[in-house]
Amino acid sequence: MRENTRQETLDDPKLQLALYTATGRLMDHRKKAIGGGKVPEYQDLRTRAAAVKRHTLDYLDVYLTQFEAAVQANGGKVIWARDGAEAADFILSLAKEKGESLIVKSKSMTSEEIHLNDRLIKHELETVETDLGEYIIQLAGLRPYHIVAPALQMTRYDVSTLFEEKLGIAKDDVIENQTMTARRVLREKFLAAGIGITGANFLVADSGAVVIVENEGNARLSSSAPKIQIAIAGIEKMIPRVRDLGVFLALLGRSATGQALTSYTSILSGPRRKDERDGPEEFYVVLLDAGRTKLLADKEKRESLQCIRCGACLNYCPVYRKVGGHSYPWVYSGPIGKIITPQFQGKEKDPWLPFMSSLCGVCAEVCPVKIDIPKILLALRRESQKSSDDAGAMKWFARLMTRPWLYRLAASFGLGWLGRKDGVWVREVKWPASSGPLKDWLAVRDFPAPPEQSFRDWWEKRRK
Amino acid sequence: MIYSVFMPGRVSIFVTCILDQLFPKAGVAMVAVLERLGYDVEFRKEQTCCGQPAFNSGFHDEARAVARHFLDVFDGAEHIVVPSGSCTSMISHHFADIFAGDTKMLQRVHAIEPRVHEFSTFLLNVAQTDDVGARFPQRVTYHDSCHALRELGMKDVPRRLLRKVKDLELIEMDTAEECCGFGGTFSVKFAQISSGMANTKVDSILKTGASHVVSVDSSCLMQLRGTLSRSGHKVETIHLAEVLAAR
Numbered sequence A: 001m002r003e004n005t006r007q008e009t010l011d012d013p014k015l016q017l018a019l020y021t022a023t024g025r026l027m028d029h030r031k032k033a034i035g036g037g038k039v040p041e042y043q044d045l046r047t048r049a050a051a052v053k054r055h056t057l058d059y060l061d062v063y064l065t066q067f068e069a070a071v072q073a074n075g076g077k078v079i080w081a082r083d084g085a086e087a088a089d090f091i092l093s094l095a096k097e098k099g100e101s102l103i104v105k106s107k108s109m110t111s112e113e114i115h116l117n118d119r120l121i122k123h124e125l126e127t128v129e130t131d132l133g134e135y136i137i138q139l140a141g142l143r144p145y146h147i148v149a150p151a152l153q154m155t156r157y158d159v160s161t162l163f164e165e166k167l168g169i170a171k172d173d174v175i176e177n178q179t180m181t182a183r184r185v186l187r188e189k190f191l192a193a194g195i196g197i198t199g200a201n202f203l204v205a206d207s208g209a210v211v212i213v214e215n216e217g218n219a220r221l222s223s224s225a226p227k228i229q230i231a232i233a234g235i236e237k238m239i240p241r242v243r244d245l246g247v248f249l250a251l252l253g254r255s256a257t258g259q260a261l262t263s264y265t266s267i268l269s270g271p272r273r274k275d276e277r278d279g280p281e282e283f284y285v286v287l288l289d290a291g292r293t294k295l296l297a298d299k300e301k302r303e304s305l306q307c308i309r310c311g312a313c314l315n316y317c318p319v320y321r322k323v324g325g326h327s328y329p330w331v332y333s334g335p336i337g338k339i340i341t342p343q344f345q346g347k348e349k350d351p352w353l354p355f356m357s358s359l360c361g362v363c364a365e366v367c368p369v370k371i372d373i374p375k376i377l378l379a380l381r382r383e384s385q386k387s388s389d390d391a392g393a394m395k396w397f398a399r400l401m402t403r404p405w406l407y408r409l410a411a412s413f414g415l416g417w418l419g420r421k422d423g424v425w426v427r428e429v430k431w432p433a434s435s436g437p438l439k440d441w442l443a444v445r446d447f448p449a450p451p452e453q454s455f456r457d458w459w460e461k462r463r464k
Numbered sequence B: 001m002i003y004s005v006f007m008p009g010r011v012s013i014f015v016t017c018i019l020d021q022l023f024p025k026a027g028v029a030m031v032a033v034l035e036r037l038g039y040d041v042e043f044r045k046e047q048t049c050c051g052q053p054a055f056n057s058g059f060h061d062e063a064r065a066v067a068r069h070f071l072d073v074f075d076g077a078e079h080i081v082v083p084s085g086s087c088t089s090m091i092s093h094h095f096a097d098i099f100a101g102d103t104k105m106l107q108r109v110h111a112i113e114p115r116v117h118e119f120s121t122f123l124l125n126v127a128q129t130d131d132v133g134a135r136f137p138q139r140v141t142y143h144d145s146c147h148a149l150r151e152l153g154m155k156d157v158p159r160r161l162l163r164k165v166k167d168l169e170l171i172e173m174d175t176a177e178e179c180c181g182f183g184g185t186f187s188v189k190f191a192q193i194s195s196g197m198a199n200t201k202v203d204s205i206l207k208t209g210a211s212h213v214v215s216v217d218s219s220c221l222m223q224l225r226g227t228l229s230r231s232g233h234k235v236e237t238i239h240l241a242e243v244l245a246a247r
Helices: A006-011 A013-034 A042-058 A060-073 A084-098 A109-113 A116-122 A132-140 A156-167 A175-192 A218-224 A242-257 A292-296 A302-306 A312-316 A334-345 A362-366 A373-383 A391-401 A404-418 A437-442 A455-463 B017-021 B024-036 B052-057 B060-073 B085-098 B103-115 B119-125 B146-151 B157-163 B191-208 B218-230 B240-245
Strands: A077-081 A102-105 A126-129 A195-198 A202-204 A209-214 A228-234 A264-268 A282-288 B010-013 B040-043 B080-082 B116-118 B139-142 B212-215 B236-239
Touching (some): A006 B191, A013 A242, A013 A312, A042 A302, A084 A116, A084 A195, A084 A228, A084 A282, A102 A116, A102 A175, A109 A116, A109 A228, A132 A175, A156 A175, A202 A242, A209 A242, A218 A228, A242 A264, A302 A334, A312 A334, A362 B146, A373 B052, A391 A404, A391 B060, A404 B017, A455 B017, A455 B024, B024 B236, B060 B103, B085 B146, B116 B119, B139 B191, B212 B218, B212 B240, B218 B236, B236 B240
Parallel strands (some): A102 A195, A228 A282
């Protein structure tokens, strides 16, 4: 399978409907979960969560050290990875040392970000995604379409065709049966795997715990069935204390899927102890930088690291709802993808990205940790202005708008050329206005013919 | 004789560039409403634009030049009334951003901020009325412009005014708070996405059976009417000021 381009997505009515309904459903769930006075302290929770995250980022060095000491005290080990290669190298050498060749994995955007599966599979380590959506996109060879719902764009018919092709089973478009198929295949992997890799929703500094929320139980299995558990997480996942966790759990499920709490919340701290029946024998936490410390040094945009990956900004974003997840250049899509992609991947790579927004601000309104996404988009636009095509136009704009006589003259010439007519909407215009921005406007909608007189003309006449 | 506690005075109007050049009727209507309430309306001829196009594109030098011009023009005005949520927000929220660190300019900006009012908010908060004696016998739906809604927090203000208009029926659309897709240069840089957003909105407008879409921002209305017109729909767009001026 391949990804749809932005234009293909816009032109495909079936995909448009699927996108609109799926995101709409998630919006409704969130609204129901926090609306109607169900969580009267909702805004206070956001304020608290944002403050905790901001504080943790300000003192991240302290909390990272505390976390490492706590993990060690629990009998686990922390591995510091500067980038994806270092993270993968650790896992590869560990697998080699222990003689393991099969890895089960639960959902982790951080691992998607560093293309961990590709890196491991290249060295003949079989790595299997066990979250249903992730399993589907792994089979299909696609990037996640959505931070929370990776296969959001795929219908059950798509999955039926995919399973037939990749698993060699008869076509079946009943969702329950498809789930059972995945479960059957994955159960064997869980039992045979020597290593389980998970992500982390939160890292708790005072107790060295890795916290994972999920609905399928696959993360709990990935972290308990295999002998070795490796949790991989960006350093920004830190929160100071276990007692801070409640605020975030109350917000994450509600913002993501409208659940007061997800079906499973696992708080994993270290390998199995002597008196315990379950759990891995070895416990590792890979802490990934991969650009995060660079972002941390940027005071203006640092709050981008507060993100808890709930996906609410995607569901509410009118742009994401039109273009879908694969129209964004990296694994993170939607508003949050728009602000972190340039900061992680370099601003030169896709300079158009921060501009693909009407700045409507709904992302900031629904963000559970109050990231001011429009503000950061504006900052990124500002940083890209030197390379912008708009530089000339903006110089003229400023010249025009600071010289009232020039403004009047230009308006009367420019608009006069279009032909003044009250209340008429035009579909096409004469050259030269038929090129440039007006042409792009007219490609999809009509433009008002300039009226017989401007407001200031009316005002002048009235005074006389 | 009864004296009203409230004495209307002089207001200076900022007729935004898009209103001035493309939708002057909305400006004329605003003047009519303000004068009906007894205000002495002044229009300072040197005014142009708030600078938002440059600010939104990341050009702060250019935005600052235009903002400085605005501050010069409106120097000393007691009340500045603006028929746009978006331009009001540019002045009252973002002028401070572009002059960050410039104490002298910030002083001027902070002095003007409380004196800049979006038109409908002015009626409610300063003129202290929600009934301006308008009559508009139509079924209308109200579009929340993003900046009016999310930056100025104006959910209720325009609706309170609309509810007092005689013979007007207000029907809410299910996507009132969703962006129309205009977004300034976004509307031409990403015309296809912008148009997709407008079409979603148009579907929701049509479902209400309204004859008019009302908003406090002409740029949104230009986007919506342009889209409605392209698909041959007769639904009209109208600025809140024009509804309030009708009798």
